[in-house]
Amino acid sequence: MLEIDHLTRRFGEAVAVDDVSFEVAAGGLTGFVGGNGAGKTTTMRMIMGVLATDGGEIRWQGHEVTAADRRAFGYMPEERGLYPKQPVHDQLVYLARLQGRTAAAAQSAATDLLDRFDLASRRRDKLESLSLGNQQRVQIAAAVIGDPDLLVLDEPFSGLDPAAVDSMVDLLREYTSRGVPVIFSSHQLDLVERLSDGLVVLHRGRVVAHGSPDELRRSGATRHRLVLGGDAGWVRVLPGVTVVDVDGASALLELTAASTDELLAEAMRRGSVRELVEVRPSIADIYRKVTS
Amino acid sequence: MTAPVRPETESRTERPGREPVANAWRIVAAREVAVRLRDRNFLISTGITLAAIIGSMMISGFLSSRGSTTDLAVTGQGATQVVQTAQRVADAQDDDVTFHASAVPDAAAVEQQVADGTVDAGLVRSAQGWQLIGDTDEDTDLSRYVGTAAAQLAVERNAADAGTTVADLQRGSTVTYRLLDDSGNDEATVKIVGFVFAFLFYLSSILFGMAIAQSVVEEKQNRIVEILASAIPLRHLLTGKVLGSTALAFAQLALFVGAGLLGMTAMGRGADLGAVAGAAGWFVVFFVVGFLALAALWAVAGSLATRNEDLQSTSTPLSMLLIIVMFGGIFASGTVQVVASYVPMLSIVAMPTRVVAGTAAWWEPLVSLAIMAAATYAIVVLAETAYRRSLMQTQGRLTLRQALRLRG
Numbered sequence: 050m051l052e053i054d055h056l057t058r059r060f061g062e063a064v065a066v067d068d069v070s071f072e073v074a075a076g077g078l079t080g081f082v083g084g085n086g087a088g089k090t091t092t093m094r095m096i097m098g099v100l101a102t103d104g105g106e107i108r109w110q111g112h113e114v115t116a117a118d119r120r121a122f123g124y125m126p127e128e129r130g131l132y133p134k135q136p137v138h139d140q141l142v143y144l145a146r147l148q149g150r151t152a153a154a155a156q157s158a159a160t161d162l163l164d165r166f167d168l169a170s171r172r173r174d175k176l177e178s179l180s181l182g183n184q185q186r187v188q189i190a191a192a193v194i195g196d197p198d199l200l201v202l203d204e205p206f207s208g209l210d211p212a213a214v215d216s217m218v219d220l221l222r223e224y225t226s227r228g229v230p231v232i233f234s235s236h237q238l239d240l241v242e243r244l245s246d247g248l249v250v251l252h253r254g255r256v257v258a259h260g261s262p263d264e265l266r267r268s269g270a271t272r273h274r275l276v277l278g279g280d281a282g283w284v285r286v287l288p289g290v291t292v293v294d295v296d297g298a299s300a301l302l303e304l305t306a307a308s309t310d311e312l313l314a315e316a317m318r319r320g321s322v323r324e325l326v327e328v329r330p331s332i333a334d335i336y337r338k339v340t341s
Numbered sequence: 342m343t344a345p346v347r348p349e350t351e352s353r354t355e356r357p358g359r360e361p362v363a364n365a366w367r368i369v370a371a372r373e374v375a376v377r378l379r380d381r382n383f384l385i386s387t388g389i390t391l392a393a394i395i396g397s398m399m400i401s402g403f404l405s406s407r408g409s410t411t412d413l414a415v416t417g418q419g420a421t422q423v424v425q426t427a428q429r430v431a432d433a434q435d436d437d438v439t440f441h442a443s444a445v446p447d448a449a450a451v452e453q454q455v456a457d458g459t460v461d462a463g464l465v466r467s468a469q470g471w472q473l474i475g476d477t478d479e480d481t482d483l484s485r486y487v488g489t490a491a492a493q494l495a496v497e498r499n500a501a502d503a504g505t506t507v508a509d510l511q512r513g514s515t516v517t518y519r520l521l522d523d524s525g526n527d528e529a530t531v532k533i534v535g536f537v538f539a540f541l542f543y544l545s546s547i548l549f550g551m552a553i554a555q556s557v558v559e560e561k562q563n564r565i566v567e568i569l570a571s572a573i574p575l576r577h578l579l580t581g582k583v584l585g586s587t588a589l590a591f592a593q594l595a596l597f598v599g600a601g602l603l604g605m606t607a608m609g610r611g612a613d614l615g616a617v618a619g620a621a622g623w624f625v626v627f628f629v630v631g632f633l634a635l636a637a638l639w640a641v642a643g644s645l646a647t648r649n650e651d652l653q654s655t656s657t658p659l660s661m662l663l664i665i666v667m668f669g670g671i672f673a674s675g676t677v678q679v680v681a682s683y684v685p686m687l688s689i690v691a692m693p694t695r696v697v698a699g700t701a702a703w704w705e706p707l708v709s710l711a712i713m714a715a716a717t718y719a720i721v722v723l724a725e726t727a728y729r730r731s732l733m734q735t736q737g738r739l740t741l742r743q744a745l746r747l748r749g
Binding site for chain 1: 359360361362365368369372375376559560563564565566567568569570571572573574733
C-alpha cells in the first residue's frame with residue numbers, strides 16, 4: 050500500500066502541492082484527476098523521487114519510501130521519454146537492467162512485452178521510426194518492464210485510440226490482480242470513472258474529493274428526471290422540490306422534502322407520466338462541482 | 342524550481358531477486374559504448390581519421406624516398422665537369438637527386454631546350470663564372486649544388502694556380518658539433534610530434550565531449566532521465582557515461598597513436614621511434630586522466646542545457662579550454678612550456694611534448710600526472726554536484742553558478 054501523508058511542495062512562492070493525503074491500496078487502480086496545474090504531475094514526481102518534498106511523507110508498505118523501493122516502481126512520465134535513436138528491444142532491456150533485473154530476465158521480459166503489443170517484428174527498429182501509437186505502447190512496456198511493485202502512470206491514456214485504451218486497461222488489470230497498486234492521472238473523466246477503484250480529485254494543489262467513484266457520486270445530490278404528457282411548468286410551485294431545469298414536458302428536479310411517491314402521485318393527478326428516473330451525478334458533474 | 346532529491350548516501354536494502362544497484366554504472370557504461378559503436382558517424386569519422394594518418398605517412402614516406410632527376414642542357418668548356426661535381430656534392434649529403442647533363446652547341450640551343458621543356462634547366466658560361474637558366478622557377482637544390490660545385494672547382498683551380506692545394510688553404514677551419522645531451526629528438530621531429538599530440542587531443546576531446554553532452558541533453562530533453570533517476574542514483578548515471586566515453590576515447594586514441602607509430606617504423610624512422618613511443622605512451626596516459634575531468638565537465642555542459650540548441654552556449658567555455666590547450670601545446674616553449682607542463686589540462690599536450698624533446702627529467706611526468714589526477718578528482722566531484730542538481734531542471738538554460746545553488 051502506498052500512503053501519501055500531508056505532502057507539500059513549493060516552487061518559490063507558489064504552492065504546487067498543498068498538504069495532500071491519500072492512499073493507494075494494494076491491487077487498487079487509483080485515478081488522479083485535476084486540471085492543468087492541479088499538482089498531479091508534481092505529486093507523481095515526488096512519489097518517484099525525482100522531485101524533493103517540502104513537507105509530509107510518502108510511505109510504502111508502512112515505512113518511508115526508500116530509493117531501493119523506488120527502483121521497483123514502474124513509471125511513465127508526463128512528457129514521454131525514451132531514446133529515439135535506440136532500437137526498441139535494446140532500450141527495454143537496458144531499462145529492465147537498470148531496475149535490477151538480470152540480463153536473462155530482461156531479455157525475455159522485453160521479448161514477451163513486444164510480442165504482446167504486436168511489435169515483435171519491430172524489435173530492432175529505432176523507436177523514432179515507429180508510429181506514435183506504437184511508441185506509446187513501447188512507453189507502456191518501459192513502465193512495466195522492471196516487474197514493478199507499484200505503477201505510477203502520468204496520463205497513460207492520452208493519445209491512445211479506443212482499442213489501445215482497452216488493451217492498456219487489460220494490462221493494468223493484470224497488475225492490479227497481482228496486488229500491484231496502480232496510480233494514474235487522466236483528463237478523461239469518463240474513463241477514470243469507468244476504470245478506477247479509487248479516485249482523487251486535485252484542485253490547485255489540494256485534495257478536494259477522495260473516494261471510490263460510487264462514494265463520490267453518492268456524495269452529490271441525487272436528482273430526478275420527470276417526463277410528462279403535457280407541460281411540466283407546474284413543478285415550479287410544488288413544495289419540497291427544487292427545480293434545476295424545466296424544458297417543455299421534461300423537468301429535472303432535486304427532491305428536498307418531497308418523496309418520489311408524492312411527486313409521482315401529484316404528477317399523475319395532473320395528467321399522464323411518461324418517465325420518472327433517478328439521475329445519479331456523473332464524476333464529471335462531481336468534478337465540476339468540487340473544483341468550481 | 343525543481344531539484345532531484347535522491348540522497349545519494351541513502352542505505353539501500355535490495356529487493357530480493359534484483360541485482361545490486363552498485364553495478365548500475367556498468368550497465369550505463371556498457372550502453373554508452375554499445376550505442377557509440379553502432380553509430381555510423383562515429384565509425385566513419387574514426388575510419389577517416391585513421392586513413393588520414395596512414396595516408397599522410399605513406400605520402401610523406403613516398404615523397405621523401407623518391408629521388409628527383411634534373412635534366413640539364415649545358416654548353417661551354419668545363420660545364421659537364423661542374424654538373425658531375427654537383428652530383429658528387431649531392432651524393433656526399435645523401436640527397437637522392439640525379440643531375441643529367443647533355444652538351445649542346447651554344448647558349449641559344451640551351452635556352453631553346455629550356456623553353457620548350459626538353460630539359461629542366463640549362464648551364465652556360467657567364468662573365469663571372471656560370472649561369473643557370475630556368476624556365477619560370479628557380480630550382481633551389483640545383484642552384485645550391487651547382488653553386489657549391491662551381492665554387493669548389495674554381496677554388497681548386499685557383500689554388501693550383503697559386504701553387505697550393507685546397508686542403509692547405511682550408512687547414513684549421515674545420516668546425517664540428519658536440520651535443521652534451523643527445524637523448525632528445527631533432528627540433529623538427531619535436532615540432533611535428535607536439536603538433537600531432539595537440540591535434541589528437543583536440544579532436545578526441547571535441548568528438549567525445551560533444552557526444553557526452555548530447556547524450557545528456559537527449560536524456561534530459563526526452564525526460565527519460567526521470568525514469569533513469571527513479572531507477573538508479575544519478576551519480577551512477579554520470580559515472581557510467583564518463584567511464585564509458587573515456588574507455589572509448591582511450592581505445593580510439595590508442596588506435597591512432599599505434600597507427601602513427603607503425604607508420605613511422607614503416608617509413609624507416611625507426612631510429613626516432615623509441616623516444617616518440619615513450620612520449621606517446623605518456624600522452625595517452627595524460628589524456629585518459631585529463632579526459633575523465635573533461636568528460637564530467639561535458640556532462641555538466643549537457644545538463645545545463647535544456648535543448649540541443651542550448652549546447653552551443655553552455656559548452657563554449659569548454660571549447661575555449663580545449664583550444665587553449667591545443668595552441669598552448671603547439672606554441673609554448675621555454676619557461677612557458679615548462680610551467681604549462683605542470684598545469685592540469687595544459688599538461689596533457691605540453692608534458693609529452695617535453696618528453697619527446699628530451700627536456701623533461703624522468704620524474705617530471707609523474708609529478709605532473711599526480712597534480713592532474715588531483716585536479717581531475719576535484720573537478721569530477723564538483724561536476725557531479727552540478728550535474729545532479731541541474732539535470733531535473735527543465736525550465737531553460739542554466740548557468741553553472743545557478744546549478745550549484747540549486748537545492749540538492
